[in-house]
Amino acid sequence: MSETRDKIINLKLYMEQNILGQEDLVRKLIITLLSNGHILVEGAPGLAKTKAIKIMAECIDAEYNRIQFTPDLLPSDITGSDVYIASTSQFEFRAGPVFASLVLADEINRAPAKVQAALLESMAERQISVGGKQYKLPTLFMVMATQNPIEHEGTYNLPEAQLDRFLMYTRIGQPDAATEHRILQLVRNEEKIQNGEHEEAPCKLRISNIMAARQEAADIHMSPAVEEYMVQLIMATRHPEKYDESLKNMIAYGASPRATIALDKCAKINAWLSGRDFVAPEDIHSVVYDVLRHRIILNFEAQAAGMTSDEVITRLLKVVPLP
């Protein structure tokens, strides 16, 4: 296997050693990095969402910024704004914290819609417009947003239509007892180290390593049969009744071609990370929930009946024939 892949696998191992029992989250963060996408991570407080993203940034030789979202944040606190410079009597653009290669948008649902929109727009356009001028964001640009589950008090829902800007929407749960013991052990050790000297992350990836990995993953083969399976899954979100009569009139919007493209990229990278040079149905299964959950919009009746997009995906996976 390639040297580039070894480097990415080292990153994965280092992250797994520091974020225990969250192998799935680690994999999804790496897939996002290699897909040139953005990720939304949802979970209760204290599950190491912030830590996971910080650890990843530690290992990448690129500028990293953390933006803590709060109710009083303004859009210009994210994008930057024109500032008057008295000595030259002119306005000058001051770049905001979104101008970094790795941006942690922490607790994104604690800020109101206008602020969220400023971030979501920059994610999609990869540039900022201020005072009629455009400012390009860095070539490597990945937003890792975290949010508490939406039932939490004092939170603002991200608009459904804009969630599509996230390549993946992943959810994390509580660790089991054995993992809880390991977390304790790890954090006790970390605290000891903090009192002594700080340990540098053993793996540093350059931007060129990431670009090389993207290239390799893009070359992974997908057979016509697997491609057809992937397309059928997407079609099934648009016309579910053709596959499962009980899903009739449940979905307001099915997945868009952007979802298909995302599924294709993520499945290929998943195969590449697993050391295969072709995509298997299991690669699609491994990413399909995180790629589609925010892109299937249920209608009001379905939501009122307690249906979720995860449930729709589960049902569709049962009825769409495997290649």
Ligand SMILES: Nc1ncnc2c1ncn2[C@@H]1O[C@H](COP(=O)(O)OP(=O)(O)O)[C@@H](O)[C@H]1O
């Ligand atoms: N799975 C885990 N692996 C390692 N440390 C963990 C894990 N879960 C929680 N922790 C510890 O708990 C602390 C809280 O994590 P944090 O990243 O602030 O959580 P969140 O952002 O999800 O609220 C972390 O700093 C870490 O020390």
Ligand SMILES: [Mg+2]
């Ligand atoms: Mg946090």
